[in-house]
Amino acid sequence: MPGLLIDAIPFSAPRDPDLEALAATLEAALAPDALELVLRCPDSGRRFRRRLATGHDSGLRPASAARADASPNGNVLTVSFGRNGEWEGRLFLLRRSVRPWTGAETTRFALLAPLAGQLLTRLAQATADRCARERLLALAEATEEPAILFDRSGTILFANEAADALMSRQTEEGLAVLSGDRRATPLVSHLMQLATLGTARAERIALTDGRCLEARVVEVPGDGTLAAPPVRVVMLKERAAPSIDDVRPHLLARGVSGREAEVVSGVLQGRRNSEIAAQLFISEYTVKDHLKHTFKKLSVASRGELLRALHAVPGPPRTPAS
Numbered sequence: 001m002p003g004l005l006i007d008a009i010p011f012s013a014p015r016d017p018d019l020e021a022l023a024a025t026l027e028a029a030l031a032p033d034a035l036e037l038v039l040r041c042p043d044s045g046r047r048f049r050r051r052l053a054t055g056h057d058s059g060l061r062p063a064s065a066a067r068a069d070a071s072p073n074g075n076v077l078t079v080s081f082g083r084n085g086e087w088e089g090r091l092f093l094l095r096r097s098v099r100p101w102t103g104a105e106t107t108r109f110a111l112l113a114p115l116a117g118q119l120l121t122r123l124a125q126a127t128a129d130r131c132a133r134e135r136l137l138a139l140a141e142a143t144e145e146p147a148i149l150f151d152r153s154g155t156i157l158f159a160n161e162a163a164d165a166l167m168s169r170q171t172e173e174g175l176a177v178l179s180g181d182r183r184a185t186p187l188v189s190h191l192m193q194l195a196t197l198g199t200a201r202a203e204r205i206a207l208t209d210g211r212c213l214e215a216r217v218v219e220v221p222g223d224g225t226l227a228a229p230p231v232r233v234v235m236l237k238e239r240a241a242p243s244i245d246d247v248r249p250h251l252l253a254r255g256v257s258g259r260e261a262e263v264v265s266g267v268l269q270g271r272r273n274s275e276i277a278a279q280l281f282i283s284e285y286t287v288k289d290h291l292k293h294t295f296k297k298l299s300v301a302s303r304g305e306l307l308r309a310l311h312a313v314p315g316p317p318r319t320p321a322s
Helices: 017-030 065-068 103-142 161-173 186-195 242-254 258-268 272-282 286-298 303-311
Strands: 034-040 047-053 075-082 088-095 148-150 156-159 177-179 182-185 201-206 212-220 232-238
Touching: 017 034, 065 201, 065 242, 075 103, 075 161, 148 186, 148 201, 156 161, 161 182, 161 272, 177 201, 177 303, 182 186, 186 201, 186 232, 201 303, 212 303, 242 258, 242 286, 258 272, 258 286, 258 303, 272 286, 286 303
Parallel strands: none
Antiparallel strands: 034 047, 034 088, 075 088, 148 156, 148 232, 177 182, 201 212, 212 232
């Protein structure tokens, strides 16, 4: 999850069992009088403090910049945690001045501090991940655009109503994706492949019926448990198909002839070579020959690449309304 996309505040729950367990471990090993947790958000500048002592937890409270950035007075041992661009924090182990830390205790702390820092970093990030997961799953369910949730192996976990309708159309109409190697892959199979690539990405997909979809893959981290493993949300948006008039200047600028443009028009309409041939009263071999010449002029290798290239052509300028 890049940066603070979801600005969830770590350790803000009234009770935090993981934090309490860490505090109990440190109390058993080092016997501090109290522990004080300080958090700072680098983006918003917000700061919070939380004080824990035996039988008492103040809860997370806003703190002024001066107070949050200052170390407590007295005998203090400090654990720093957090990652760049995310919540940063320090955990102070406090003792009264009349009970200083011994050499053995500071040695023990030096061994425990790196582990405590790693655990606090993980717990802080888990809050943001959990919040991001909940919000993105809610978005996937609420959006009117098709959205499908996959696990990392490409198994479908959830599909909203719009995605269900799209998958039904694949079954009824044989919707498939035109790939660069001139083969057609069923749409859902292609989306499964996207979901297993392991990175957030966006891709334009040309369908065999002439339509074009934009697929955006979002990684939603889990919380490190089997109950909430990582998922990937694939969100789809249909792009308006260009007409031959929209792309004709682009074709003419690259030397595509008028007859070749008529064949391209048929491709934009999702027609097969045999259908284009019947429409133009030419042979199917001639259609293939026109397409071969068009591919060369546009530096593409297949119908899929042709459609993706044409969908990327900027539309004609709009005339301002008078």
